[in-house]
Structure formats: C-alpha cells, structure tokens
Amino acid sequence: MGQPKIRNMEEFAAISGISRPTVSKYFNDPDSVRSSTRKKIETALKKHDYQPNVFAMNQNRRKTKNIGIVVPNLADPFFAEIARRVELACIEAGYSPILLSSHGSPAMERDNLNSLRALKPAGVLLAPFGRMSDTDAIKAFDADFPLVLFDANMAGIGQAFVGTNNFQSIDLMVEYLCRSGEPPCFFEMKFPSNPNANKRRQAYLESMARHRQTPRIFQADGEGWNFEEIGSTEGGRLLAENAFGTNTVLCSNDRLAIGMLSAAYGLDLRVGHGAECHLRIAGHDDHPFSRFTCPPLTTIAQDYDGIANRAVSGLFRMLEAEERLPSREETLFEGRLIMRDSA
Amino acid sequence: MGQPKIRNMEEFAAISGISRPTVSKYFNDPDSVRSSTRKKIETALKKHDYQPNVFAMNQNRRKTKNIGIVVPNLADPFFAEIARRVELACIEAGYSPILLSSHGSPAMERDNLNSLRALKPAGVLLAPFGRMSDTDAIKAFDADFPLVLFDANMAGIGQAFVGTNNFQSIDLMVEYLCRSGEPPCFFEMKFPSNPNANKRRQAYLESMARHRQTPRIFQADGEGWNFEEIGSTEGGRLLAENAFGTNTVLCSNDRLAIGMLSAAYGLDLRVGHGAECHLRIAGHDDHPFSRFTCPPLTTIAQDYDGIANRAVSGLFRMLEAEERLPSREETLFEGRLIMRDSA
DNA sequence: CCAATTAATTTACGCGCGTTAATTTTTATT
DNA sequence: AATAAAAATTAACGCGCGTAAATTAATTGG
Numbered sequence: 001m002g003q004p005k006i007r008n009m010e011e012f013a014a015i016s017g018i019s020r021p022t023v024s025k026y027f028n029d030p031d032s033v034r035s036s037t038r039k040k041i042e043t044a045l046k047k048h049d050y051q052p053n054v055f056a057m058n059q060n061r062r063k064t065k066n067i068g069i070v071v072p073n074l075a076d077p078f079f080a081e082i083a084r085r086v087e088l089a090c091i092e093a094g095y096s097p098i099l100l101s102s103h104g105s106p107a108m109e110r111d112n113l114n115s116l117r118a119l120k121p122a123g124v125l126l127a128p129f130g131r132m133s134d135t136d137a138i139k140a141f142d143a144d145f146p147l148v149l150f151d152a153n154m155a156g157i158g159q160a161f162v163g164t165n166n167f168q169s170i171d172l173m174v175e176y177l178c179r180s181g182e183p184p185c186f187f188e189m190k191f192p193s194n195p196n197a198n199k200r201r202q203a204y205l206e207s208m209a210r211h212r213q214t215p216r217i218f219q220a221d222g223e224g225w226n227f228e229e230i231g232s233t234e235g236g237r238l239l240a241e242n243a244f245g246t247n248t249v250l251c252s253n254d255r256l257a258i259g260m261l262s263a264a265y266g267l268d269l270r271v272g273h274g275a276e277c278h279l280r281i282a283g284h285d286d287h288p289f290s291r292f293t294c295p296p297l298t299t300i301a302q303d304y305d306g307i308a309n310r311a312v313s314g315l316f317r318m319l320e321a322e323e324r325l326p327s328r329e330e331t332l333f334e335g336r337l338i339m340r341d342s343a
Numbered sequence: 344m345g346q347p348k349i350r351n352m353e354e355f356a357a358i359s360g361i362s363r364p365t366v367s368k369y370f371n372d373p374d375s376v377r378s379s380t381r382k383k384i385e386t387a388l389k390k391h392d393y394q395p396n397v398f399a400m401n402q403n404r405r406k407t408k409n410i411g412i413v414v415p416n417l418a419d420p421f422f423a424e425i426a427r428r429v430e431l432a433c434i435e436a437g438y439s440p441i442l443l444s445s446h447g448s449p450a451m452e453r454d455n456l457n458s459l460r461a462l463k464p465a466g467v468l469l470a471p472f473g474r475m476s477d478t479d480a481i482k483a484f485d486a487d488f489p490l491v492l493f494d495a496n497m498a499g500i501g502q503a504f505v506g507t508n509n510f511q512s513i514d515l516m517v518e519y520l521c522r523s524g525e526p527p528c529f530f531e532m533k534f535p536s537n538p539n540a541n542k543r544r545q546a547y548l549e550s551m552a553r554h555r556q557t558p559r560i561f562q563a564d565g566e567g568w569n570f571e572e573i574g575s576t577e578g579g580r581l582l583a584e585n586a587f588g589t590n591t592v593l594c595s596n597d598r599l600a601i602g603m604l605s606a607a608y609g610l611d612l613r614v615g616h617g618a619e620c621h622l623r624i625a626g627h628d629d630h631p632f633s634r635f636t637c638p639p640l641t642t643i644a645q646d647y648d649g650i651a652n653r654a655v656s657g658l659f660r661m662l663e664a665e666e667r668l669p670s671r672e673e674t675l676f677e678g679r680l681i682m683r684d685s686a
Numbered sequence: 687c688c689a690a691t692t693a694a695t696t697t698a699c700g701c702g703c704g705t706t707a708a709t710t711t712t713t714a715t716t
Numbered sequence: 717a718a719t720a721a722a723a724a725t726t727a728a729c730g731c732g733c734g735t736a737a738a739t740t741a742a743t744t745g746g
Contacts, residue, residue, distance in 0.1 A: 008702055019725050024704065034712085034723060053404040054461045056702035060731050075427055075631070080418045084446060096458070099442060103427060115439070118397045228635045258635050265637035288418070292571045292601050294608035294637035351732055362695045367734065377693060377742090399732035403701055 002274065006050040016044030027052050028061075056316060057121040058120060067095045067315070068116040068124035070109065071151075072193075073225055074101035076255070077288045078177040080150065085308035086125055093316060095122065102129070104193075104225045110134040113141045123315045126158070130195035146318050150311040152195050153330070159318055160329040162311040166196055169300045169335025170250075172201035173282055174211065176337055177248050180273060181280060183213040185244050187235060187260065188252035189227075190219035197252050200284065204250065220256075231259020239267055239279070248280040248343065254290050254299055257283030261293050261342065271295055272341050280343035284335075295341035349393040354471050359387030370395050371404075372577065383555035401463060410438045410658070411459040413452065414494075415536075416568055417444035419598070420631045424469065425494065428641060428651035428680035429468055445472070447568045453477040456484045466658045469501070470494040473538035489661050493654040495538045496673070502661055503672040505654040509539055512643045512678025513546035513593075516556065516625055519680055520591050523616065524623060526556040528587050530578060532570075533562035540595050543627065547593065559588060563599075572601020580624070581612055585632075591623040591686065597642055600626030604636050604685065614638055615684050623686035627678070638684035646676040656670065 006012045009027075013020040026033050026041050028258060033041075058064045067090045071079040083099055090097035098119065102109040106129045110294045114137075116124060119170060123146035130152045141147060142157050149158035177184045186204045188197055201217065209214035220234030231251065238244060239260070251257035260281055264271050267284055272295050286301035310331050318325055349355045352370075356363040361380055369376050369384050376384075387393075401407045410433045414422040430548055433440035441462065445452040449472045457480075459467060466489035471481060473495045484490060487501050492501035520527045529547045531540055544560065551558040563577030574594065581587060582603070594600035603624055607614050612621045615638050626633060629644035653674050661668055 010702080020703085021705080021726085022724055025724095028704085036712095037724075051461060053402065053702055054397040055400075055463075056731095057398075057704080059396065059398040059402065059733090060704040061701085062704095074417060075423045077418065077420060077423075080420075080423055084418055084444070087444075088446065099444075101427070101430075101442075103431065117396060120398075134353060175484065228632065232635060258632070262635040262637060262639070287573065289601070292575060292605040294605060296605070353732080363733085364696085364735080365694055368694095371734085379742095380694075394731055399701095400734080402703090402732085403734040405734095 006048055008139055009050075009052055012048065012050040014045065016041050024052075037186075059108050061254040062120070063122045063319075064120045065095050066098050066119050066121040068113075068119070068121040068126075069097050069099045070102065070112050070116070070124065070126045070128075071100075072102050072109065072127060072129050073104045073118075074099075075103075076225065078254075078285055079151075081288055082127075082308055085287070085304055086150075086312055089312040093312065106132045106134060110137045113137060117141070117144070121145060123148065123319055125311050125315060128154055128157075129193060130263065131155060132193060146315060146324075148311050148315045148318075150307055154195070156295045156328065158328070159325045160311075160331070162307050162314060162331045162334070163196070164176070164302045164307070164335050166199040166335075167203040167206070168332075169284065169302075170200050171207040172177060172335060172337050173250060173284070174204065176339070177250065177280070177282060177343060178211050178213065180245045181343075182248045183208065183211065184248040184250035184280075184282065185216040185218060186247050186252070187218045187220070187231075187238075187249050187256060189223075189230060189256070190221055191223055192252065193223075193225070200252050218244065226295060227253065227255035228259035230261070231256035232263045233259075235260035236263025236266065239263055239269060239297035247278065249282070251281065251283045252284035254285045254287035254297060257281055257297055257299070257342075258287070258289065258293055259296075261297070273343055282343040286336075286338055288301055290338075291340070298340045298343040299334035299338050301338045302335055306333045349391055352393075352395055355387065355391065355393040358391060359384050366613070370400070405463070406465045406662075408438050409460070409464040409465045410440050410464050411456075411469075412440050412442045413455050413459070413467065413469045413471075414443075415444065415445050415470060415472050416447045417442075418446075419568065421597075421628055422494075424631055425470075425647050425651055428647055429493075429655055432652055432655040435484070436459045436655065449475045449477060449579060456480060460484070462488070464488060466491070466662055468493060468654050468658060471500075472496055472536060473497060487666075489658060491654050491658045491661075493650055497538070501671070503657045503674070505650050505652075505657060506539070506676070507645045507650070507678055508675035509678075510546040510549070511675075512627065512645075512661045513543050514535075514550040514553075515680050516593060516627065516643055517547065517550040519627060519682070520593065520686060521554050521556065522625070523629065524686075525589045525591045526551065526554065526624065527591040527593035527623075528559040528561060528589050529595070530561050530563070530581075530592050530599060532566075532573060532599070533564055533680075534566055535595065536568070537564075540588040543595050558574055561587065570596065570598035571602035571605070575606045576597035576602075578603035579609065581604025582606055582612060590621065592625070594624065594626045597626035597628045597630035597640060599622040600640055600642070600685075601632065601636055602626055602631070604638075604640070608637065616641075616686055625686040627680075629681055634683070641683045641686040642681050643678035644681050645678055649676045672683045 003052035013023040071083050087097045100112040147158045149161045153161045222230040271279045283297050283299040286299050356366040414426050430440045443455040448526050490501045492504045496504045565573040614622045626642040628638050633640035
C-alpha cells in the first residue's frame with residue numbers, strides 16, 4: 001500500500017522491475033512466470049497495491065475469469081444455499097462469480113444468459129427451469145460457452161449435469177415410510193416448475209410398485225413459486241376433506257411440506273410418527289428451515305456441498321482442457337434420509 | 344436479427360447510416376440524439392441485433408451503468424427478498440445491477456466493495472453489517488462512489504439511508520401486546536450482528552417505560568447467522584427453565600422467533616393468544632416464512648417495496664444531480680403490525 | 687427566407703492491456 | 717564450459733469504443 005498511485009500496468013511494471021508483457025502474463029496466470037520474477041512482482045504488489053483495469057483486460061482476452069451462475073430463484077433458500085457454495089468455490093479457484101437470479105421467470109433466464117454473453121464468461125453454471133426454459137436459447141448458449149447444468153437436467157444440454165438421484169432418494173423415503181407405518185400418498189403441484197418434480201413422481205410410482213402398494217397422487221392447483229402457500233391452501237383442503245386415504249403424505253419438496261404442516265396445525269391435526277399422532281408428513285430437499293418446522297420435518301437431504309463442488313470442479317476441468325468433454329457427464333449424488341419428528 | 348454478424352460499432356454505424364460518434368452517443372443516452380436519428384438506429388438495431396462491447400465501453404467512460412448491490416447474507420430470506428426488489432428496480436431504470444452477498448462475513452463485505460471499485464459502478468446500494476463492518480473501508484468507498492445505505496444505518500456514512508423506524512414499529516408491537524395480554528419480555532442475541540437489534544432493544548425499553556411496565560431483556564449466547572438455531576437452543580432453554588417471568592416474548596427478529604416456536608413445540612407449550620395457550624411469541628420483519636410457522640407468527644412487516652424503491656430512487660436522484668446531496672437524507676418507513684396467531 | 691441555433695459528421699487521438707514476433711538473457715543439461 | 721531449452725525483453729500493433737475539435741448539415745423561429 002504505497003503512496004504514489006499507479007495508473008497502469010506500464011508504471012507498475014517499471015516499478016517492479018519487470019517488463020510489461022511479463023507482468024501481463026503474470027496476471028493472466030501467476031504460475032506461468034519464473035518463480036523469481038513472480039516474487040518480484042508480488043513484492044511490488046504488496047508495496048504499491050495495483051490491480052489491472054478489468055475492462056481493458058477483458059477487452060482482448062478471449063476467455064475472461066468470469067463465471068456465470070444462474071439460478072431460477074434466489075428467494076428460494078434452497079437455491080440461495082447452493083448458489084452460496086458454488087460462488088465460494090469459484091472464488092476459491094480464483095475466478096469471479098457473477099450470480100444472477102431469474103426471479104422465477106424463464107424469460108429472465110434467457111435475458112440473464114444474454115447478459116452473460118456480453119461478459120465473455122469463461123464458463124457458466126446454470127440451474128435451469130427445465131421444460132419452461134427457453135430451450136433454444138440455452139442450446140445456443142451451450143454452443144458458445146462451456147456450460148454445466150446443475151439441480152435440474154435438460155437432455156443433451158450442457159457438457160455436464162450434477163444433481164440428486166431422485167429415484168434413489170424417493171425410494172429411500174418410500175422404503176422408510178412403508179416400514180414405519182402406512183404407505184405414503186404423494187403430494188405435488190399439478191404444473192411443477194421443475195423437472196425434478198416429474199422424476200420424483202415417477203420414482204414414487206416405481207417405488208410403490210416395488211413395495212406392492214397402490215400409489216395415490218394428489219396434485220395441487222396453483223402456479224408460481226409460492227409453494228408454501230399452495231401447500232397450505234390445497235394441502236389443507238385435502239386434509240380437511242380427509243381425502244388422502246392414508247395417514248402418510250410424501251410431499252414433492254420441503255416447501256410444499258412446510259405449507260402442509262402449517263395447514264395441519266391450523267386443523268389441529270397432530271403431525272408426527274408417535275402413536276398419538278394423526279398424520280405423517282415427509283418432504284424432500286432438507287430445506288434450511290426444515291429443522292425448525294413444527295414438528296421438525298423428516299426429509300431427504302440433498303448433498304449441497306457435493307453438488308456445488310462437483311459442478312464447479314467439472315466446469316474447471318473443461319476449462320483447463322480447453323475443449324468440449326468427449327461425452328456429456330451426468331453425476332447424481334445420493335440423498336440422505338433425515339429422520340426428524342414429522343414422519 | 345439479421346445474418347451478417349456485426350463486429351463493432353463502426354460497422355453498425357455504417358449499416359444504420361449514422362456516424363459512429365453519434366451512435367456512441369445514442370448508446371450512452373438514447374435521448375441525447377434527435378428523434379429521427381434515434382429511430383434510424385433503433386430500426387437497424389432490430390434488424391441486426393448488435394450490442395456494444397461492454398469492456399471497451401466502460402474502459403473510457405467515467406461512470407458506467409453498473410449499480411452495485413451488497414447485502415450481508417443472501418441466504419437470509421429477508422435480504423434475498425429485499426435484494427430482489429432492489430435488483431428489479433435497477434433493471435427497470437436501465438442499469439445493470441451487480442448483486443453481491445457477503446455471506447455473513449464483514450471481511451467479505453470489504454472485499455466486495457473492493458471488487459466493485461474495479462467495475463467503476465455508477466452507484467452502490469449497501470446494507471452494511473454495521474458495527475462489525477470495516478468502517479474505514481466503507482467511508483473510503485463513500486468518498487469515491489455514490490453510496491446509499493439501506494436496512495442498517497451507519498452514522499454519517501452514505502449520502503442517504505433508507506430503513507424501518509424501529510422505534511415506531513417496536514412501540515406498535517409493545518402497545519399491542521400490552522393491550523392484549525401480559526407485557527412482553529424481550530429476547531435477542533447478546534452480540535447482535537446488526538445495528539437494528541440495538542435500536543430495537545432501546546425501543547423496547549422506552550416503550551415499556553412509557554407503558555409503566557418493567558422491562559426484561561434476555562440475551563442469548565451464540566454468534567453467527569444461525570438465528571433459528573440460537574432461538575431454538577437458547578430460547579428453548581429459557582422456556583424450559585420458565586425463566587421469562589411473563590407469558591409473552593417479543594423476539595428481536597422473526598428468525599429468532601421461528602427458532603423459539605420450534606423449541607416451544609418441542610416442549611409441548613401451546614403458543615398463541617387464545618385462553619388455552621401457554622405462551623405468546625412475537626417477532627419482527629415479516630420474514631417470508633412467518634406466515635407458515637406453527638402457529639403463524641404475529642410480527643411487524645417491514646415495507647420491503649418502500650425501502651427498495653426509495654433506496655433506488657434516492658440513488659438515481661443523486662446520479663442525475665451528478666453531485667453529492669447537500670445533506671444526508673434518512674428515510675424511515677413505518678412497520679405494520681401483522682396480527683397472526685402466535686401473539 | 688435568412689439568421690441563429692442545434693445536431694450530426696469528419697478526423698483524430700487515446701484508453702490500458704492482450705498478444706505476437708524477433709531478440710536477448712537466464713536457467714538447465716550434459 | 718558449451719549447448720540446448722526456457723523465460724524475459726523489446727518493439728509494435730490492435731482491440732472497440734469514448735471523446736474532443738473543427739466542420740458541415742439540419743432545424744427552428746421570427
């Protein structure tokens with residue numbers, strides 16, 4: 001932190017006693033210069049605190065150090081949480097993450113990708129809406145930039161996908177619920193905004209078949225991202241009507257379950273796995289708040305860290321390889337059963 | 344969306360039949376050119392879809408169209424929600440919001456501000472940690488860029504502050520609680536990470552004095568951002584010990600209240616304002632999930648939209664004025680009492 | 687219709703750095 | 717110590733646009 005303000009790389013190079021092209025090389029990749037010169041530069045860096053002009057830097061570089069991160073909705077704590085880990089992993093690796101939320105709107109997802117184009121990102125990590133996404137826009141983006149999908153898969157798009165194995169995780173939950181009480185019905189949204197929902201329904205059907213149980217699916221009306229609201233209103237209606245035909249409800253995700261718990265409380269239905277309870281409710285995702293619902297929610301924990309780290313490391317592998325992966329990689333992490341009190 | 348890819352503004356200017364400097368002027372501010380030429384440019388724009396190189400643009404421009412938004416923790420739905428509205432308001436105004444979360448770390452808040460420096464933002468909206476923030480860093484930033492604080496105030500820093508009037512809001516809640524049952528004690532963290540907590544404690548004390556009631560404050564150990572956890576553990580301990588000396592607890596914020604509700608449920612304490620209830624719990628903030636707690640949480644709603652819009656419009660006023668405001672403006676929105684079932 | 691004003695054009699430079707090619711210096715190898 | 721290989725230096729160009737000054741064209745208003 002010296003006094004004389006350094007205006008550009010020219011001046012800084014002069015001060016550090018290294019030529020400008022070498023300094024430029026250093027900033028591009030510190031390991032690409034001899035350790036003795038690296039030391040010189042870093043000494044000067046400590047004394048004079050200079051950082052290259054981002055805009056001039058990126059103007060001519062083909063690939064910047066920017067990593068785009070696009071999630072459907074940051075107001076959903078699940079995405080906030082996973083985005084946080086992805087972001088930190090990028091910083092860790094010396095990149096500049098640019099976090100964009102699509103605020104629940106597929107159109108804004110497209111806009112976000114277009115905005116990212118202008119920033120010439122080295123790569124992009126995208127949790128897409130799925131069927132609601134602008135598939136062509138994402139495909140086009142995939143052709144132009146290294147793209148890794150996470151959370152929600154889209155067939156053939158992106159060079160890799162990282163997510164949770166819904167078939168394993170749902171099966172795990174169904175197995176547990178069948179062993180410990182009445183077999184579950186399945187509660188979800190009629191028009192889910194996420195492809196995982198479809199996988200989970202399918203997984204539920206298969207798992208119930210395997211257990212020789214008759215599946216029952218209840219689909220709630222309502223669109224958008226107010227899952228708790230929908231879970232509360234529609235789930236509450238079904239509870240009041242005693243429509244489920246079983247005392248065990250497996251919700252497609254925790255947010256629906258949180259809504260249903262709220263409705264059950266309002267109806268004075270005691271939720272839990274004890275003998276005195278009327279109802280068991282289970283969820284999926286281990287939403288950050290699921291530990292604090294009443295009662296605490298039995299659910300499936302997604303491997304946040306695993307997904308985040310794998311997505312980031314996968315992207316970086318292809319960045320280093322400087323070419324598309326020979327084949328699309330799909331990595332599915334297993335869900336863990338989190339037994340709390342609600343089921 | 345034409346076929347021949349346009350490489351730069353030169354080519355685009357040629358196609359649109361306007362000189363490059365004028366086109367440049369247009370992109371800087373569409374209203375600065377004659378409407379006839381504006382129309383020509385926009386026609387060409389529709390046909391050929393060109394957008395200027397962001398990096399080249401910002402290299403020489405003093406003020407970019409970037410607006411920095413820095414919040415302490417995006418994983419907290421309160422900040423996610425308010426950041427969302429701020430972001431949308433910026434886009435609405437034709438700026439490029441850059442959303443940065445400090446992930447609960449004041450050091451990262453400093454880093455975020457430093458990163459923003461490199462992007463030459465036109466202005467920055469900051470929800471600071473407060474006392475934990477690197478005050479000097481923020482002051483230095485304030486000197487170099489138009490800065491508006493929101494949510495948490497810091498004396499003399501930023502050209503404006505927008506937040507909630509904690510004295511009004513807490514008084515409103517205390518008033519309600521006193522009228523409708525036993526006067527509340529106050530539950531908070533011993534080392535709150537947010538200056539609003541201190542204001543709220545002060546407000547509680549004053550309000551209780553005004554109602555000629557003896558205040559009682561309970562401070563939970565624990566640091567960090569796991570408010571629910573702390574509310575549950577520490578609040579639960581106090582509940583189990585029957586330490587409060589009143590059946591009414593006013594929590595410093597909703598997240599603590601959510602934790603305490605969870606603990607109360609575990610202790611089989613019926614929470615609510617009915618005759619058959621053991622305990623009343625109230626919060627503050629109208630956290631997005633407070634509608635779905637068991638029972639739904641009585642709380643104070645902050646005016647998310649008001650705060651977001653006011654912060655953004657305040658910043659834009661000073662951007663247009665191109666100079667510091669004559670005096671620092673503080674805008675406090677009133678909280679609204681949200682009567683649900685918990686108190 | 688002409689002068690006064692306003693806007694667009696032409697010309698030219700510079701921003702700060704990436705990058706390349708030719709050359710020189712340093713390091714590693716035998 | 718001689719040679720090969722690796723790294724740094726020098727010199728120079730270009731990226732795409734902002735911006736300024738001088739000039740020309742278009743608009744306004746009386």
